[in-house]
Amino acid sequence: xxxxxxxxxxxxxxxxxxxxxxxxxxxxxxxxxxxxxxxxxxxxxxxxxxxxxxxxxxxxxxxxxxxxxxxxxxxxxxxxxxxxxxxxxxxxxxxxxxxxxxxxxxxxxxxxxxxxxxxxxxxxxxxxxxxxxxxxxxxxxxxxxxxxxxxxxxxxxxxxxxxxxxxxxxxxxxxxxxxxxxxxxxxxxxxxxxxxxxxxxxxxxxxxxxxxxxxxxxxxxxxxxxxxxxxxxxxxxxxxxxxxxxxxxxxxxxxxxxxxxxxxxxxxxxxxxxxxxxxx
Numbered sequence: 001x002x003x004x005x006x007x008x009x010x011x012x013x014x015x016x017x018x019x020x021x022x023x024x025x026x027x028x029x030x031x032x033x034x035x036x037x038x039x040x041x042x043x044x045x046x047x048x049x050x051x052x053x054x055x056x057x058x059x060x061x062x063x064x065x066x067x068x069x070x071x072x073x074x075x076x077x078x079x080x081x082x083x084x085x086x087x088x089x090x091x092x093x094x095x096x097x098x099x100x101x102x103x104x105x106x107x108x109x110x111x112x113x114x115x116x117x118x119x120x121x122x123x124x125x126x127x128x129x130x131x132x133x134x135x136x137x138x139x140x141x142x143x144x145x146x147x148x149x150x151x152x153x154x155x156x157x158x159x160x161x162x163x164x165x166x167x168x169x170x171x172x173x174x175x176x177x178x179x180x181x182x183x184x185x186x187x188x189x190x191x192x193x194x195x196x197x198x199x200x201x202x203x204x205x206x207x208x209x210x211x212x213x214x215x216x217x218x219x220x221x222x223x224x225x226x227x228x229x230x231x232x233x234x235x236x237x238x239x240x241x242x243x244x245x246x247x248x249x250x251x252x253x254x255x256x257x258x259x260x261x262x263x264x265x266x267x268x269x270x271x272x273x274x275x276x277x278x279x280x
Contacts, residue, residue: 016095022086025078033080040092042070049084066120069111107186108179110166121166131158178216189228191252238278244271
């Protein structure tokens with residue numbers, strides 16, 4: 001059985017946000033060069049060279065002039081081999097979510113959606129440099145009643161500009177129903193696996209929900225839900241010491257046989273076989 005994955009929490013700081021130079025990655029190869037999970041969000045900006053990160057079982061190549069968002073809870077492995085420079089912003093959900101729209105953004109934006117493909121996003125170097133500089137200045141100022149809202153505003157602008165760049169390339173509907181569905185899935189996917197539950201929760205019929213979700217994600221509501229459940233199952237199977245039975249219970253399957261059947265139906269192999277295939 002593999003050891004538990006290293007899980008990093010946000011270190012104590014006056015504000016739950018930090019800007020770091022990506023050079024620190026190679027100073028901690030034994031930690032960041034191995035699979036690990038963070039309970040905070042990460043915005044990676046490469047300024048020179050290219051890097052190859054592994055995020056949730058996929059290799060992601062990010063080049064100079066591109067931004068990559070790593071969502072809280074994703075399993076990632078940083079590149080400690082290639083030559084690259086850039087910046088990294090670390091921030092928690094509680095720091096960002098000042099308003100209800102902020103909370104919705106964490107689940108429904110393309111750059112942060114839990115079942116997104118971690119697309120790399122070309123950005124304007126001058127604009128990124130200015131925004132990073134402004135955010136950094138806000139963070140190093142002596143603490144006062146204005147520091148927090150100013151820092152939150154600069155981070156919000158950074159994320160919204162990144163989202164704007166991505167949606168310009170992949171335009172999607174900005175639908176209130178979609179935001180609500182994604183938020184409810186994130187809250188309940190461990191316990192509730194049927195679309196009927198979400199239809200009742202949202203007070204909507206299946207046809208209307210399907211139309212909105214497919215327009216926004218390219219997937220049906222059930223496929224979206226299944227992908228979220230399977231992603232969590234793969235994370236736990238790969239990087240935890242829990243038994244297959246325990247993982248099944250954690251994900252809302254009352255019987256081990258039901259979890260095995262579900263996993264095999266969607267992946268073609270059993271949970272046990274998947275775990276063995278990821279061991280090194």
